[in-house]
Amino acid sequence: MNEASQALEIRAAGEADEAAWERYVQAAPAATVFHRPAWSKAVEAAYGHLPLHLLAWRDGQVAGVLPLFLVKSIFVGKVLVSIPYATYGGIVSDGPEVSRALLAAGQELCRRHDAQYLELRHRDSSGLDLPVLDRYDTFRKALPREPSAVLEQLPRKTRAAARKGIEGLGPEAVSFGRQHLQTIYGLYAWTLRRLGSPNYRRELFTRLDELYGDDCVCLLVRDGGEPLAGVVSFRFRDELVPYFSGSTEAGMEKGANNVMYVRLMEHAVRSGLRWFDFNRTRRDNHGPHAFKRYHGFEPAPLHYQVSLYKATALPDLSPSNSKYKLAGRIWRKLPLWVTQRAGATISKWIP
Numbered sequence: 239m240n241e242a243s244q245a246l247e248i249r250a251a252g253e254a255d256e257a258a259w260e261r262y263v264q265a266a267p268a269a270t271v272f273h274r275p276a277w278s279k280a281v282e283a284a285y286g287h288l289p290l291h292l293l294a295w296r297d298g299q300v301a302g303v304l305p306l307f308l309v310k311s312i313f314v315g316k317v318l319v320s321i322p323y324a325t326y327g328g329i330v331s332d333g334p335e336v337s338r339a340l341l342a343a344g345q346e347l348c349r350r351h352d353a354q355y356l357e358l359r360h361r362d363s364s365g366l367d368l369p370v371l372d373r374y375d376t377f378r379k380a381l382p383r384e385p386s387a388v389l390e391q392l393p394r395k396t397r398a399a400a401r402k403g404i405e406g407l408g409p410e411a412v413s414f415g416r417q418h419l420q421t422i423y424g425l426y427a428w429t430l431r432r433l434g435s436p437n438y439r440r441e442l443f444t445r446l447d448e449l450y451g452d453d454c455v456c457l458l459v460r461d462g463g464e465p466l467a468g469v470v471s472f473r474f475r476d477e478l479v480p481y482f483s484g485s486t487e488a489g490m491e492k493g494a495n496n497v498m499y500v501r502l503m504e505h506a507v508r509s510g511l512r513w514f515d516f517n518r519t520r521r522d523n524h525g526p527h528a529f530k531r532y533h534g535f536e537p538a539p540l541h542y543q544v545s546l547y548k549a550t551a552l553p554d555l556s557p558s559n560s561k562y563k564l565a566g567r568i569w570r571k572l573p574l575w576v577t578q579r580a581g582a583t584i585s586k587w588i589p
Contacts, residue, residue, distance in 0.1 A: 403493025
């Protein structure tokens with residue numbers, strides 16, 4: 239063991255470490271908006287999962303982070319997840335030695351808590367020798383320099399559809415403001431019911447809004463005061479990440495989603511941001527996958543990895559799993575107030 243290895247220490251992250259954790263994430267090239275302490279604090283507040291976050295230290299400085307939660311699921315048992323309710327997660331570190339040390343510490347937590355597996359939602363290849371959950375693509379591209387170029391850079395058919403929606407809805411249809419958060423949550427919950435999937439808890443939205451502050455960007459599209467579509471996004475360094483969204487049937491008919499994302503990208507450009515992260519989509523979820531490509535975003539595979547402990551096979555809690563298809567069909571027929579309440583419970587078990 240060399241001197242550098244001896245100086246490396248892995249320990250649980252405490253409240254007093256939050257500022258150092260935040261500074262590290264803001265500077266680490268591979269870190270994402272979900273690696274911020276704010277995301278983990280919102281998850282803990284909304285769902286009560288046990289936080290087991292790990293920090294690597296060297297010479298008094300953070301050298302790596304592994305935000306981690308113990309989730310107790312009725313579907314798969316106890317699992318460790320980095321990071322629940324997030325597109326990206328996993329280990330961010332100064333190098334392979336630190337990543338391996340954080341992985342070993344995470345695996346030890348898996349054994350200590352008798353968990354089924356450890357899931358690491360890496361956006362990019364980690365270099366760790368672990369099985370890969372090869373189901374998802376992510377969509378991310380650079381923004382133009384001028385807001386006017388957003389529309390012009392869209393593929394021809396998308397540009398025409400967006401212009402039609404903009405002209406039909408008028409210049410006053412789109413507004414920004416965190417006061418729209420609860421309205422957007424309603425649109426999101428309605429959309430998740432239509433898709434046959436459980437919605438996240440309202441408190442997760444509220445806590446994220448509180449903790450991210452002005453880095454939480456809410457956009458609402460209306461027609462004559464009627465909400466048609468909305469999206470909650472998060473700023474991180476030089477990028478904007480739209481994460482929660484929803485639209486009504488009328489909104490889909492009037493092209494509100496096309497208008498929404500054009501205006502959101504224009505807003506990002508005006509704010510001086512350079513990247514737009516359109517988030518993950520399962521490859522077999524053909525509609526959303528095609529929608530993102532339709533807007534000029536090319537897919538890139540995500541590098542989710544799993545370290546199995548008690549489990550003998552990679553997990554599959556996705557809605558495309560045949561075991562859940564009947565439940566999805568039933569879900570679509572239930573009243574919205576039922577799915578909102580039930581989804582708040584079920585989503586605790588599907589992080």
